[in-house]
Amino acid sequence: MLDTLIVGYGLAGFQLAWQLKTHNKNFLIFSDPYIEGASRNAAGVCNPTVLKRYTLAWQGLAFSNYAEEHYANLEQQLNHNFFQKLPIHRYFFSTAEQNEWYTASQKPGLIHFLNSEIAHEAEPTMKRQLGYGIVEQVGRLDIKGLLDHFKQKIAPSSFREASFDYNALQLTPEQISYQGLTAKRIVFCEGFGLKTNPWFNYLPLLGSKGEYLIIKAPHLIPDYLIKGGVFIVPLKADLYWVGATFSPQDKTLHPTEKGKNWLRQKLEDLINVPYEIHTHGAAIRPTVIDRRPLLGAHPQAPNIFVFNGLGTRGALMAPLLSKWLYEFIENGKQLPEEVAIDRFENYFSTRLEPYA
Numbered sequence: 198m199l200d201t202l203i204v205g206y207g208l209a210g211f212q213l214a215w216q217l218k219t220h221n222k223n224f225l226i227f228s229d230p231y232i233e234g235a236s237r238n239a240a241g242v243c244n245p246t247v248l249k250r251y252t253l254a255w256q257g258l259a260f261s262n263y264a265e266e267h268y269a270n271l272e273q274q275l276n277h278n279f280f281q282k283l284p285i286h287r288y289f290f291s292t293a294e295q296n297e298w299y300t301a302s303q304k305p306g307l308i309h310f311l312n313s314e315i316a317h318e319a320e321p322t323m324k325r326q327l328g329y330g331i332v333e334q335v336g337r338l339d340i341k342g343l344l345d346h347f348k349q350k351i352a353p354s355s356f357r358e359a360s361f362d363y364n365a366l367q368l369t370p371e372q373i374s375y376q377g378l379t380a381k382r383i384v385f386c387e388g389f390g391l392k393t394n395p396w397f398n399y400l401p402l403l404g405s406k407g408e409y410l411i412i413k414a415p416h417l418i419p420d421y422l423i424k425g426g427v428f429i430v431p432l433k434a435d436l437y438w439v440g441a442t443f444s445p446q447d448k449t450l451h452p453t454e455k456g457k458n459w460l461r462q463k464l465e466d467l468i469n470v471p472y473e474i475h476t477h478g479a480a481i482r483p484t485v486i487d488r489r490p491l492l493g494a495h496p497q498a499p500n501i502f503v504f505n506g507l508g509t510r511g512a513l514m515a516p517l518l519s520k521w522l523y524e525f526i527e528n529g530k531q532l533p534e535e536v537a538i539d540r541f542e543n544y545f546s547t548r549l550e551p552y553a
């Protein structure tokens with residue numbers, strides 16, 4: 198019998214698999230080959246600050262400290278580099294923003310990340326001439342590189358390239374069965390795919406579509422992250438990720454002309470150099486009504502779990518969340534109430550009779 202079946206292989210599925218692997222538990226991951234998911238489209242910026250409002254994200258310091266140590270450890274164990282510590286240059290659009298930056302940089306929490314000094318020198322490749330503030334202790338996770346490495350080099354036999362068929366799942370209190378496989382439990386990590394999961398689709402996952410561009414810009418040359426209307430993230434050679442739009446209403450997966458125009462406009466407000474569009478992509482972020490993750494067991498079936506709601510900050514939060522979920526499943530350790538799905542118990546009305 199397997200220890201755990203995992204449905205979905207984005208950041209949530211990966212981090213849970215990593216927890217299981219480090220605790221010598223076996224697992225099998227179902228990964229839908231036709232839906233790429235948010236993780237493989239994301240920039241991978243790992244940043245606990247909210248640069249629009251100059252605040253710290255919920256539990257930002259705890260998530261950031263844990264993620265930093267976790268990624269260093271992961272790189273060492275996998276003998277591969279996936280995480281690059283890079284500062285963010287937050288460009289200003291007004292002098293008021295410059296003043297707010299200084300005040301924010303003195304606030305508890307933010308003091309760890311915002312350098313109080315404002316850089317006034319003009320970057321020749323940038324149109325903005327009001328300078329920028331530097332966010333430190335942040336960086337970028339190469340999500341695709343990490344997911345591919347783990348799947349191809351570390352645990353290739355633990356994957357099934359298939360869409361999970363919810364109707365074929367059979368449950369008893371002792372075990373779960375699925376197409377000839379048995380396991381102690383199953384953990385659903387489907388990102389926005391949760392919407393079609395009959396066990397957990399009562400949870401208020403909203404989803405927010407994000408479109409982005411990958412551009413080729415040989416004259417841009419920064420080895421840092423740029424934020425100013427959009428994020429510009431160096432990838433490799435002359436390629437840069439630029440994004441993203443935020444459209445909570447649109448749940449389609451295709452990129453749109455409107456999204457592209459918006460991104461181009463923001464980019465051209467910021468940079469001063471020519472570029473070509475290499476890729477235009479889109480995906481749906483698994484955002485939740487109260488902007489907190491979704492962790493826990495099904496109200497009627499204690500061997501079915503969910504790991505979702507990573508929202509806009511999967512790279513930052515997934516490492517510590519996976520630890521919390523593992524300890525909840527394995528040792529019965531209580532989840533922080535902000536992330537536990539019990540907070541939505543009132544939303545649960547459909548009785549699925551799991552063990553009937």
Ligand SMILES: Cc1cc2nc3c(=O)[nH]c(=O)nc-3n(C[C@H](O)[C@H](O)[C@H](O)COP(=O)(O)OP(=O)(O)OC[C@H]3O[C@@H](n4cnc5c(N)ncnc54)[C@H](O)[C@@H]3O)c2cc1C
Nearest residue numbers: 205207208209229234235236241242361388390407511512
């Ligand atoms: C444009 C964009 C930019 C972003 N930038 C950043 C960023 O810079 N930093 C950051 O931290 N976060 C960013 N995010 C958010 C980040 O992508 C998410 O927080 C995170 O990746 C969600 O991971 P997940 O594993 O929960 O979901 P996903 O990555 O969506 O993975 C879910 C997986 O489950 C699979 N699946 C679904 N249903 C089934 C099924 N029935 N059977 C089998 N498999 C199934 C899907 O195929 C998918 O691969 C961005 C998101 C977008 C869209």
